[in-house]
Amino acid sequence: MVHFYQQELQLPPYPRGYHLITRQVEEACTFLPKITTGLLHVFLQHTSASLTLNENADPSVRRDFASYFDRLAPEGAPYLTHTQEGTDDMPAHLKTALLDSALTLPISRGRLALGTWQGIYLCEHRNQGGRRRLLLTAWGSSS
DSSP: OEEEEEEEEEEOOOOSEEEEOHHHHHHHOTTGGGOSEEEEEEEEOOSSEEEEEEEOSOTHHHHHHHHHHHHHSOTTOTTOOOOTTOTTHHHHHHHHHHHOSEEEEEEETTEEOOOTTEEEEEEEOSTTOOOEEEEEEEEEEOO
């Protein structure tokens, strides 16, 4: 039988940057041990931050993310017209469009089945993004 679970996770405000949130997601998913085989969908309910699954060991990865995405969508670019909410807002939306606002992850034997060096990142693209909400939806079979 397939079971469905859903939980909201409210994250504290993070500064602009790329922040590992794997532990917070796992801790919020108290239902994980009930699922033998399944999927976890992580949905970020915002348009100026994003999620990605990537290398979680070397901090230089985070600096390289920032350098790369800041070049793709620079703050204050003269061709951007959506500026009423600040010069960091439209670049934040563009970065979210490039990365995404959702992840779907496998669950195996009551745990997220991530690779050894994989971690879930909240990519905060605003200078003052505020609290971010994640909707965590899991489904799967239990033994």
